Amino acid sequence: MPETDAIVIGAGAAGLTAGALLAKEGRSVKVVEAGPHLGGRGMAVPEEGFKLNLGGHLLEDGGGGITKVFEYLGRTLGHGAASSDMVVWDEEKCGWGSIRDRYSSDKSELKKVIEALLATSFEELERWDDRPLRAWLAQHTSDQGVYDLFEFIAVLECMTDNWWDHSASENLICRKLHYEEANRAAYSFWPEGGWDGLFGQLRDAVVEHGGEVLMDTPVESVLIEDGEVKGVRLGRDKVLPNEVLEGEVLEADCVISTLPVWSVLRVVPESALPDWYAAQIRFLAQDHLKISWLGLYLATEEPVHVNSAAELATWTAAPRSRLSGFFFNQTAMDPATSPPGTNLYVCGGIIPGAKARDMRWVEHQFELFEEDLREMYPGLRGAYWRRRHLVHDPSFGVIQKPGLVGVFRPHWRAPNVEGLYFASETFRSRGIGVDRAARAALTVVEDYLGRKLDGNFGWRYG
Numbered sequence: 001m002p003e004t005d006a007i008v009i010g011a012g013a014a015g016l017t018a019g020a021l022l023a024k025e026g027r028s029v030k031v032v033e034a035g036p037h038l039g040g041r042g043m044a045v046p047e048e049g050f051k052l053n054l055g056g057h058l059l060e061d062g063g064g065g066i067t068k069v070f071e072y073l074g075r076t077l078g079h080g081a082a083s084s085d086m087v088v089w090d091e092e093k094c095g096w097g098s099i100r101d102r103y104s105s106d107k108s109e110l111k112k113v114i115e116a117l118l119a120t121s122f123e124e125l126e127r128w129d130d131r132p133l134r135a136w137l138a139q140h141t142s143d144q145g146v147y148d149l150f151e152f153i154a155v156l157e158c159m160t161d162n163w164w165d166h167s168a169s170e171n172l173i174c175r176k177l178h179y180e181e182a183n184r185a186a187y188s189f190w191p192e193g194g195w196d197g198l199f200g201q202l203r204d205a206v207v208e209h210g211g212e213v214l215m216d217t218p219v220e221s222v223l224i225e226d227g228e229v230k231g232v233r234l235g236r237d238k239v240l241p242n243e244v245l246e247g248e249v250l251e252a253d254c255v256i257s258t259l260p261v262w263s264v265l266r267v268v269p270e271s272a273l274p275d276w277y278a279a280q281i282r283f284l285a286q287d288h289l290k291i292s293w294l295g296l297y298l299a300t301e302e303p304v305h306v307n308s309a310a311e312l313a314t315w316t317a318a319p320r321s322r323l324s325g326f327f328f329n330q331t332a333m334d335p336a337t338s339p340p341g342t343n344l345y346v347c348g349g350i351i352p353g354a355k356a357r358d359m360r361w362v363e364h365q366f367e368l369f370e371e372d373l374r375e376m377y378p379g380l381r382g383a384y385w386r387r388r389h390l391v392h393d394p395s396f397g398v399i400q401k402p403g404l405v406g407v408f409r410p411h412w413r414a415p416n417v418e419g420l421y422f423a424s425e426t427f428r429s430r431g432i433g434v435d436r437a438a439r440a441a442l443t444v445v446e447d448y449l450g451r452k453l454d455g456n457f458g459w460r461y462g
């Protein structure tokens with residue numbers, strides 16, 4: 001009998017959640033992370049007095065997801081500042097307005113749609129995996145303001161920009177969760193104690209319950225024999241780039257990979273999986289299906305906003321680059337993330353994933369995008385500090401368009417390998433970002449244990 005029950009690959013949101021829940025349930029567990037930072041795509045790093053996040057900007061959990069996971073672990077995930085308003089750039093008027101201006105003339109239309117959504121079961125919404133959001137909305141209203149509300153939220157949450165590309169199931173399941181749990185269409189907040197605090201708490205929960213988190217320890221491969229998981233082989237730096245490693249083996253009957261679709265087959269041998277399942281992974285890993293954007297951190301001394309510091313801004317076509325995008329003040333969410341007297345802004349211009357490797361195109365788009373921002377926010381001409389970043393490798397996730405979500409994602413359990421699970425938000429899962437990753441982990445842990453955990457959790461797969 002192996003001395004470890006389960007090995008979890010990756011110490012991001014999914015890996016730490018899976019590790020902490022399994023340890024709390026009395027399983028011996030090792031979370032094995034290749035890099036030096038906790039949090040994976042959600043990691044936070046200090047830079048010149050600022051706190052920059054690779055991924056985590058705002059957390060989108062109405063309360064029944066990662067928040068309940070914390071509670072179940074005997075901890076608290078404090079909801080810090082929440083976004084207060086959504087402002088949208090009106091292309092025709094070349095100016096800003098509140099999303100409320102678009103639907104508030106006849107609120108009865110929005111009310112009707114919310115009632116219909118709350119009366120529709122999650123199971124029914126899941127049947128909309130291959131349809132656009134507008135197709136579902138059109139059954140209940142023809143009001144453009146209501147379409148705008150739902151579709152601008154889709155731009156912010158799923159980074160899709162054309163109305164026909166917003167997935168019905170994905171968006172509606174999130175809207176229903178947010179209405180049910182937080183009583184509003186979209187709820188996003190800053191985790192109290194910051195992103196590093198959030199991941200630190202999850203790591204502590206693993207350790208407190210007797211588990212281990214091994215950092216700087218890459219897994220070279222998952223070991224599979226006769227359709228059963230045997231453990232993992234650990235990697236180390238190669239002396240020759242083509243060296244075949246014979247590193248240390250950690251034995252376990254269960255391996256939970258949290259690697260996204262674009263890196264999982266480097267570690268899980270494709271030959272051990274059915275061809276159709278591996279093909280599904282490869283299909284979703286394509287560049288053009290990765291959510292990609294031109295990212296900018298900008299700092300100013302004077303605040304720059306339309307209505308209030310804690311607003312979220314979005315648009316579907318910026319004046320010059322024509323990119324859709326988002327913008328918010330991170331300092332308004334957490335003053336500790338920038339030096340006193342400064343404001344740190346986070347913004348993104350969403351680009352087609354297929355263009356992200358063309359660096360000349362990317363650089364040109366950055367120039368246009370920065371001009372766009374200065375036009376939309378003249379106060380940004382006074383920005384004294386900035387950092388560009390390209391979101392593609394790693395990406396935010398697989399784009400959530402119709403036909404690329406829900407049942408069109410590979411199942412979390414390897415079909416033919418006993419003990420091999422995939423707890424990743426790029427596999428079958430629902431929600432947004434870090435919360436989605438935590439819900440994916442919960443699904444896998446419950447499947448592995450063969451029972452639901454008694455944590456009063458909100459909806460998740462399984």
Ligand SMILES: Cc1cc2nc3c(=O)[nH]c(=O)nc-3n(C[C@H](O)[C@H](O)[C@H](O)COP(=O)(O)OP(=O)(O)OC[C@H]3O[C@@H](n4cnc5c(N)ncnc54)[C@H](O)[C@@H]3O)c2cc1C
Nearest residue numbers: 010012013014034040041042055057058219396433434437
């Ligand atoms: C720019 C950007 C902005 C984002 N903004 C938000 C946001 O505002 N809100 C939000 O909720 N989400 C956001 N996300 C998405 C969010 O960060 C991810 O959905 C979430 O962090 C995914 O967590 P995960 O655990 O599933 O995967 P990951 O975080 O990718 O974790 C996988 C882990 O596995 C490790 N690993 C890889 N290979 C190996 C190996 N061979 N052996 C061992 N370990 C290995 C990696 O180092 C990593 O730590 C953003 C992402 C990006 C990139």
